[in-house]
Amino acid sequence: MPRKDINIPDKIEYISILNENGELDKALEPDIPEELLLRLYHTMNLARNFDERLLSLQRQGRIGTFPPISGQEAAHLGAAAVLRPADWFVPAFRETAAEIWRGRSLESVILYNNGFNEGVDIPEDSNDLPISIPVGSQILHAVGLAWAAKYRQTDNVAMAFFGDGATSEGDFHEGLNFASVFQAPVIFVCQNNHWAISLPRSKQTRSKTLAQKALAYNMPGIQVDGNDILAVYAAAREAVDRARSGGGPTLIECVTYRMAVHTTADDPKRYRTAEEVEQWEKRDPITRFQNYLEDKGVLSEDKIAGLEAEVAEEIQSAIDRAEEQMKTLGDPIDMFEHAYAEMPPYLKAQKDAFARELAETGKEGNHG
Amino acid sequence: MAKMTMVQALNLALRQEMEKDDSVILLGEDVGVDGGVFRVTDALIDQFGEERVLDTPLAETAIVGMSIGMAVYGLKPVCEIQFSGFSYQNFHQIENHAARLRWRSQGRYHVPMVMRTPYGGGVRALEHHSESREVYWAHTPGLKMVIPSSPRNARALLVSAIRDPDPVIFYEPKAIYRAFREEVPEKEEVIPIGKSQIVREGQDLTMISYGAMMRPTLEAAATLKEKSGVEAEVIDLLTISPLDDELFVQSVLKTGRAVVVHEAPRSFGPAAEIIARLMEKAFFYLEAPIERVTGFDIVMPLFSREKAYLPDAQRILRGARKVLSA
Numbered sequence: 001m002p003r004k005d006i007n008i009p010d011k012i013e014y015i016s017i018l019n020e021n022g023e024l025d026k027a028l029e030p031d032i033p034e035e036l037l038l039r040l041y042h043t044m045n046l047a048r049n050f051d052e053r054l055l056s057l058q059r060q061g062r063i064g065t066f067p068p069i070s071g072q073e074a075a076h077l078g079a080a081a082v083l084r085p086a087d088w089f090v091p092a093f094r095e096t097a098a099e100i101w102r103g104r105s106l107e108s109v110i111l112y113n114n115g116f117n118e119g120v121d122i123p124e125d126s127n128d129l130p131i132s133i134p135v136g137s138q139i140l141h142a143v144g145l146a147w148a149a150k151y152r153q154t155d156n157v158a159m160a161f162f163g164d165g166a167t168s169e170g171d172f173h174e175g176l177n178f179a180s181v182f183q184a185p186v187i188f189v190c191q192n193n194h195w196a197i198s199l200p201r202s203k204q205t206r207s208k209t210l211a212q213k214a215l216a217y218n219m220p221g222i223q224v225d226g227n228d229i230l231a232v233y234a235a236a237r238e239a240v241d242r243a244r245s246g247g248g249p250t251l252i253e254c255v256t257y258r259m260a261v262h263t264t265a266d267d268p269k270r271y272r273t274a275e276e277v278e279q280w281e282k283r284d285p286i287t288r289f290q291n292y293l294e295d296k297g298v299l300s301e302d303k304i305a306g307l308e309a310e311v312a313e314e315i316q317s318a319i320d321r322a323e324e325q326m327k328t329l330g331d332p333i334d335m336f337e338h339a340y341a342e343m344p345p346y347l348k349a350q351k352d353a354f355a356r357e358l359a360e361t362g363k364e365g366n367h368g
Numbered sequence: 369m370a371k372m373t374m375v376q377a378l379n380l381a382l383r384q385e386m387e388k389d390d391s392v393i394l395l396g397e398d399v400g401v402d403g404g405v406f407r408v409t410d411a412l413i414d415q416f417g418e419e420r421v422l423d424t425p426l427a428e429t430a431i432v433g434m435s436i437g438m439a440v441y442g443l444k445p446v447c448e449i450q451f452s453g454f455s456y457q458n459f460h461q462i463e464n465h466a467a468r469l470r471w472r473s474q475g476r477y478h479v480p481m482v483m484r485t486p487y488g489g490g491v492r493a494l495e496h497h498s499e500s501r502e503v504y505w506a507h508t509p510g511l512k513m514v515i516p517s518s519p520r521n522a523r524a525l526l527v528s529a530i531r532d533p534d535p536v537i538f539y540e541p542k543a544i545y546r547a548f549r550e551e552v553p554e555k556e557e558v559i560p561i562g563k564s565q566i567v568r569e570g571q572d573l574t575m576i577s578y579g580a581m582m583r584p585t586l587e588a589a590a591t592l593k594e595k596s597g598v599e600a601e602v603i604d605l606l607t608i609s610p611l612d613d614e615l616f617v618q619s620v621l622k623t624g625r626a627v628v629v630h631e632a633p634r635s636f637g638p639a640a641e642i643i644a645r646l647m648e649k650a651f652f653y654l655e656a657p658i659e660r661v662t663g664f665d666i667v668m669p670l671f672s673r674e675k676a677y678l679p680d681a682q683r684i685l686r687g688a689r690k691v692l693s694a
Contacts, residue, residue: 088441120474129440130472134464140430141465144437144445151393151419151443158437174430181425338471339510341478341533344562344610 078232
């Protein structure tokens with residue numbers, strides 16, 4: 001028998017709406033109300049400035065290690081902005097702008113990054129999971145949440161975030177496969193920031209795009225300019241609408257760049273060049289969005305100045321509140337909280353013995 | 369009351385919980401149309417449909433990961449991992465997430481899921497199908513680890529596991545899936561997790577075991593009585609974690625002698641923890657060193673040698689006599 005072709009979909013689209021110079025493709029411009037545009041701009045700025053401030057706090061030894069997000073604000077915020085509070089937001093650990101957007105307080109981020117698990121602050125009205133550090137493992141939770149939302153006949157969706165490195169993990173492939181088989185209303189958002197610590201995207205996979213991995217699972221995959229918040233928003237809008245109306249999962253690859261370190265314990269000079277980083281500075285997502293908003297007449301110099309002052313004040317007051325809170329936290333006995341619904345007897349015994357140890361030694365934990 | 373095998377009793381527990389509560393969802397490999405390779409989920413898909421009995425693709429990690437998502441949502445997933453030897457593929461989902469989402473979310477979410485899986489030797493199976501690795505799960509904070517030993521207690525424990533607000537690893541001793549029948553009431557019956565039972569009373573020696581090892585342990589106890597007039601008290605742990613040390617400590621305070629039996633490898637096995645608790649709470653009452661009768665610290669052999677590997681009544685008897693003669 002002669003060999004013959006099997007026809008499978010083999011096309012991956014790329015979208016960019018605002019190019020590096022801030023020029024707009026009018027035909028693709030999403031219809032976003034002015035108020036929402038300004039909120040997005042505010043959150044991007046807040047997240048960027050907060051990130052930089054956290055970095056200096058870390059360098060001063062006032063907080064511990066954390067993963068900065070600079071450069072990736074559009075890639076995750078643009079997608080999360082499409083969600084409703086009742087939708088499930090399933091982050092990895094580099095989605096701080098989206099967490100803030102969903103209602104997480106800045107002081108909670110500081111607390112968490114200074115080693116207090118009280119810093120986990122899931123906004124009361126939002127269905128958000130806490131950050132997930134084991135790479136790619138949270139993807140499957142989004143599939144289960146989405147399946148459950150469908151089973152309960154809601155039109156809520158789940159959105160999972162992860163990086164380019166996660167696409168090498170089995171959990172990513174199993175997650176996409178299960179989501180497709182069960183047609184779960186889930187959106188997979190890959191922030192391809194080009195670096196998984198020291199491993200470049202080119203060595204992570206030989207695939208031309210990460211988006212094309214969707215094709216193997218017969219689901220739509222799309223590659224987006226991840227530093228263009230309009231493009232990310234538009235792609236996510238389309239995917240979320242499809243999922244809500246029973247159309248199943250989508251994989252969105254947001255092409256972006258990690259401008260800073262992997263975490264504050266990392267030294268990128270060991271593996272990448274300053275020239276490469278400079279190339280990406282020109283593609284900054286905030287500058288580009290700002291140019292667009294100015295051209296649109298939504299943003300003026302006055303407004304920008306007012307906003308900068310507002311952001312600085314928000315950050316400073318969050319730091320003040322966090323430092324106040326830290327004085328009252330840190331009772332080591334609290335580490336026994338939230339182990340089980342009901343504390344089993346052997347654990348109660350350990351806790352009681354530890355309480356006696358504290359009383360006898362006068363130890364007050366890390367800060368004592 | 370109907371006489372049932374453990375497989376039938378587990379099926380009854382699942383059916384009744386699913387009838388009562390539409391948040392109970394089954395998922396796993398071959399659990400639907402096939403009814404599970406051991407038939408524990410037999411015919412449940414006919415009654416509850418594909419919507420509640422999910423035949424999943426072959427991926428243990430995704431089965432558990434998806435269950436975690438369902439559980440966070442508020443459903444009560446009961447997933448089946450076909451053999452415990454394949455559950456290492458999903459170990460990270462249990463250790464990193466199921467066991468600690470309550471803690472990591474500061475109490476906002478919890479993971480009321482059950483991971484059912486057959487464990488242990490004795491059915492002449494292939495490699496990776498006969499291990500007994502309950503300590504992996506018992507060692508992880510945030511989990512509960514349950515192992516029944518009979519049709520009736522299997523049913524009552526599975527009901528408790530499904531209703532438990534925390535994740536439960538439910539090991540099913542496949543060697544006795546169909547080895548004997550027992551009266552199992554149609555009417556609801558539960559055994560609380562974290563409670564052991566005295567299954568034979570005595571004052572001369574305490575024998576502690578669980579799962580498939582209960583039968584040879586009881587056989588050894590009967591022989592002790594018959595041949596030597598020794599009255600052994602036999603304790604069935606039922607829950608490995610949280611370990612109910614009160615019952616066996618009380619027993620040893622009375623008998624002064626103990627032997628612990630499990631088919632899991634010896635070093636760092638459940639017996640090590642049980643004996644440590646006895647050292648802490650019953651040391652001054654001991655009349656003799658405590659003996660453990662366990663599997664060896666080797667890879668479980670293929671089935672031509674599995675009988676030689678597994679503790680049997682004779683080996684347990686030797687251990688008991690050593691304790692009695694000291």
